[in-house]
Amino acid sequence: MEWKGRVVLITGASRGIGRAIAECMADRDVAIALNYRSDEMQARVTLEHIVAKGADGALFQADVSQSDQAKALVDDVLKRFGRIDVLVNNAGITRDTLLLRMSDEQWLQVMETNLNGAFYCTRAATKAMMKARFGRIVNIASIAGVAGNAGQANYSAAKAGLIGFTKAVARELASRNITVNAVAPGLVDTDMTSKMGRAAYDTLIQSVPLGRAGRPEEIGEAVRFLASSDYITGQTLVVDGGLVME
Numbered sequence: 001m002e003w004k005g006r007v008v009l010i011t012g013a014s015r016g017i018g019r020a021i022a023e024c025m026a027d028r029d030v031a032i033a034l035n036y037r038s039d040e041m042q043a044r045v046t047l048e049h050i051v052a053k054g055a056d057g058a059l060f061q062a063d064v065s066q067s068d069q070a071k072a073l074v075d076d077v078l079k080r081f082g083r084i085d086v087l088v089n090n091a092g093i094t095r096d097t098l099l100l101r102m103s104d105e106q107w108l109q110v111m112e113t114n115l116n117g118a119f120y121c122t123r124a125a126t127k128a129m130m131k132a133r134f135g136r137i138v139n140i141a142s143i144a145g146v147a148g149n150a151g152q153a154n155y156s157a158a159k160a161g162l163i164g165f166t167k168a169v170a171r172e173l174a175s176r177n178i179t180v181n182a183v184a185p186g187l188v189d190t191d192m193t194s195k196m197g198r199a200a201y202d203t204l205i206q207s208v209p210l211g212r213a214g215r216p217e218e219i220g221e222a223v224r225f226l227a228s229s230d231y232i233t234g235q236t237l238v239v240d241g242g243l244v245m246e
């Protein structure tokens with residue numbers, strides 16, 4: 001894919017992996033729409049970084065777990081930039097606890113953001129992509145959705161759902177030159193993983209064949225690779241230092 005003139009929408013781009021994806025895509029002649037939910041100050045930092053790399057950009061506040069807000073987000077980006085070539089469904093949350101202690105609310109919050117949010121944004125953006133007969137969609141899943149993770153029944157189910165969604169939509173949209181892929185990160189150092197206890201973190205690192213956590217930019221590079229390809233669709237690229245091997 002030629003990146004010149006492309007418009008990219010990244011959900012959850014105020015920090016962590018979303019910010020790193022934005023930085024990896026930031027080139028001259030690329031416009032990046034940065035979505036965030038609550039942290040405008042951090043979102044502004046992402047914007048400064050991508051502008052410093054020569055990209056055009058703008059911030060879009062929206063809670064993607066709300067259908068109307070996700071639709072308004074896509075409409076606002078189309079109004080501002082005229083098109084969406086690349087959509088990265090990255091916004092995600094965790095509400096970890098063991099199954100027997102998991103409340104309905106903890107289950108639903110994770111589903112609503114991680115799975116429903118990707119559905120709402122993809123459905124809205126796909127209309128414009130179909131008209132343009134071009135689109136690249138990358139969903140940020142997790143190895144929890146591939147292998148499962150104790151204490152994350154909600155998150156593992158949402159991410160496994162996202163992988164199934166990726167394959168179904170890839171089949172539906174292939175004839176319109178729209179590819180749909182997923183990246184499944186392992187343990188990556190961000191605010192999300194800083195909530196883990198030190199002991200659990202150290203134990204997990206010991207099981208990573210490459211012996212360390214991933215860096216957010218290593219996920220960004222994988223997303224850029226999948227968005228750049230014209231001939232990869234319906235795939236999940238695991239980026240986890242070898243933690244899960246199938």
Ligand code: NAP
Pocket residue numbers: 011012013014015016017018035036037038039040042062063064065089090091092093113114117140141142143184185186187188189190191192193
């Ligand atoms: P993070 O540091 O906690 O950042 C989460 C981002 O998502 C923030 O920008 C946040 O916006 C945004 N967000 C959350 N709920 C949202 C909503 N309802 N609407 C719009 N934006 C929302 O997390 P991260 O580690 O970068 O994770 C990014 C993605 O990678 C997630 O999908 C996560 O599941 C996945 N992942 C992460 C890891 C890891 O080890 N870190 C591993 C596998 C997969 P605000 O700042 O405005 O709240």
